[in-house]
Amino acid sequence: MKFLDLAKQRCTVRSFAEQPVEKEKLDYILEAGHVAPTACNKQPQRIIVVQKTDNIRKVQKAYKTFGSQCVMIICRDTRDALIRPFDNKCSGDLDIGIITDHMMLAAREIGIGSVMVGLFDPQIIRKEFTIPKYIEPTALLILGYPKNGFLDANRHTTERKPLQATIMMEEYSENS
Template identity: 70%
Template sequence: MDFIELAKRRCTTRGFIDKPIGKDDLGRILSAGRLAPTACNKQPQRIIVVQREENIRKVQKAYQTFGATCVLIVSQDKRNALIRPFDEKCSGDLDIGIICDHMMLAARELNIGSVMVGLFDPKIIRKEFNIPEYIEPTALLILGYPASGFLSPDRHETERKPLMDTVMYETYSEDR
């Protein structure tokens, strides 16, 4: 399918059946993340694949997993971070977002659902998975086969603002 069609079909999934993701499919999803661009090619991502039931329960201490059989703890290595000199903004959060987006699109192409979560307790994840201080847990990417199917790709017609409300040309303007 073409990219716009794939992007329309990707949706947040919050409810999964108890079916593990195959090794080849998981490998394809992880490979998509590996191919994602990062600032200055620093590749800060450090991903922990969580599939064992006892480890899924550890993740659940920090955030719900919606019955998923696979959670990716997507972290960033802060030791070699690219820092914007003008305001000290670290590129790692952007990099992790792009990496997760690549993996979510790859998952959807395989009919695997996903939800990317940033609202979790990183202290719990750090403790439960023995993550050192210089590695920052940034996102949970929860993966699995949807319990209720996928949302309609046509939902964007009513759920997204029109481009004219979010895009400006040449300068910022409140009036359009």
């Protein structure tokens, strides 16, 4: 499958069937995250894979899981962060985004739905999973088989801003 076709097929899923993700598929998704690029190859990701019912309930204290049987807690190790010297911007959140995107695309390729969540209570996750202070819970990647199938891959023509509204050539312009 061509990359752009796969990217168009990936969609947010917020209702999952009560079917676990098979180990082979989970391993494939994790490998996609493993090969994702990170700034200076620092690989700050620390991923907690949650599949046991009791641990899913722990995650649910911080955010809903939409019936998923598999949640990844994507954390960032802050001990060796790459900091941009001009404005002190840390590359870690960008790295986590790239890693998570790779895993979402790999999941879709093999028929697994996903939703990436940043709006969760990290203190609950930290407490429930005994995460040390230098490890930052950054995102939840909720995975599973979609209860109601996937969205239409052609939805982007109506659900996205026109390309020319988001792209500027050579300089920034409010009128693009």
